[in-house]
Amino acid sequence: MEKLLKNSGAERVSNCAKEALRDVLEEMSNELGEKSIRLAKHSGRKTVKGVDIRLAKK
Secondary structure, three states, X not given: OHHHHHHOOXXXXXXXXXXXXXXXXXXXXXXXXXXXXHHHHHOOOOOOOHHHHHHHHO
């Protein structure tokens, strides 16, 4: 998490900020995963593909 924030320009990163970013990203990825699975099932597939993830992101 620290590396992500530093790559975005942060000079210093607190432990609290790292934990908060981890929690937010985990929540977002869970939502994205659920949408991707629904799209794959709607297309008659069990396999989630990159296109499902890109569509779910929109």
